[in-house]
Amino acid sequence: MTTDRIELDEPSQAVLREARRLLRRKERKEIGEFLVEGRQAVREALKAPGVVKWLFIRWASAHDNVDLVELARESDVPVYAVSEQNLATMSDTVTPQGVIAVARNIDVSLSEVLGTKRKDPSKEKKKHRRKDVGLIVICAQIRDPGNAGTVIRCADAFGADAVILSTDSVEVYNPKTVRASVGSIFHLPIVTGVDLEQAIDACRAAGLQVFATDGEAGVDLSDLDAELSRPTAWVMGNEAWGLPSEHLALADNTVAVPIYGHAESLNLATAAAICLYASASAQRASN
Numbered sequence: 703m704t705t706d707r708i709e710l711d712e713p714s715q716a717v718l719r720e721a722r723r724l725l726r727r728k729e730r731k732e733i734g735e736f737l738v739e740g741r742q743a744v745r746e747a748l749k750a751p752g753v754v755k756w757l758f759i760r761w762a763s764a765h766d767n768v769d770l771v772e773l774a775r776e777s778d779v780p781v782y783a784v785s786e787q788n789l790a791t792m793s794d795t796v797t798p799q800g801v802i803a804v805a806r807n808i809d810v811s812l813s814e815v816l817g818t819k820r821k822d823p824s825k826e827k828k829k830h831r832r833k834d835v836g837l838i839v840i841c842a843q844i845r846d847p848g849n850a851g852t853v854i855r856c857a858d859a860f861g862a863d864a865v866i867l868s869t870d871s872v873e874v875y876n877p878k879t880v881r882a883s884v885g886s887i888f889h890l891p892i893v894t895g896v897d898l899e900q901a902i903d904a905c906r907a908a909g910l911q912v913f914a915t916d917g918e919a920g921v922d923l924s925d926l927d928a929e930l931s932r933p934t935a936w937v938m939g940n941e942a943w944g945l946p947s948e949h950l951a952l953a954d955n956t957v958a959v960p961i962y963g964h965a966e967s968l969n970l971a972t973a974a975a976i977c978l979y980a981s982a983s984a985q986r987a988s989n
């Protein structure tokens with residue numbers, strides 16, 4: 703098919719069926735693939751070697767996405783032109799953005815991120831290699847996909863080494879999580895399905911101090927300049943109830959983000975952004 707001088711193929715029904723299946727979590731887990739929607743997220747996915755399997759572009763917007771077509775072709779990724787109706791069947795949004803990719807799962811283990819797993823150097827994935835792990839965020843039972851994606855984006859923005867999603871947290875490949883990360887899911891390793899206590903113990907064993915956020919903590923973030931310059935793992939609790947006392951007890955310190963106005967509390971992703979920025983700034987100032 704020719705669309706504004708761009709030669710694009712039409713997908714087979716089998717290809718369309720597989721893409722549609724990925725709207726369901728069970729199918730994503732079984733197939734090992736997920737959907738990526740939106741220009742920025744798709745662009746970042748295409749920059750990650752071997753991640754994108756197929757690229758779908760709405761016929762009417764093909765001329766606006768020539769750069770994505772070229773990126774895909776550089777990596778031998780099949781590019782398909784689809785109708786508005788077919789694109790809508792692959793999206794969970796009311797108004798699809800015109801570009802959707804099918805991507806392969808990017809799985810990484812806790813031991814890989816923390817450098818505690820012995821590996822054959824010739825086979826090690828370079829994008830997950832870390833000489834020194836200095837900043838990690840652990841999300842404990844995060845249930846909202848938008849929050850999870852925004853935390854991943856913040857972690858990426860402030861130079862964190864990894865994000866860990868504990869057991870019972872939202873699925874990282876949920877379309878809303880992927881969309882909220884705006885491509886950051888392809889920039890840093892994300893470990894999923896890890897027991898919280900196991901994650902904290904592993905971070906501490908790797909030389910990181912563990913700070914847990916708590917609105918009623920006795921220590922203010924603003925009083926921790928010296929401590930924040932050290933390698934740190936931040937533990938963020940559930941949106942509704944935060945971290946229970948038994949999980950707070952696992953941390954080296956519990957920290958509150960000071961609120962100077964009249965708001966009762968901060969959104970999870972906002973608190974994460976403030977804590978990560980404080981750590982990143984302190985660590986860079988000490989270098």
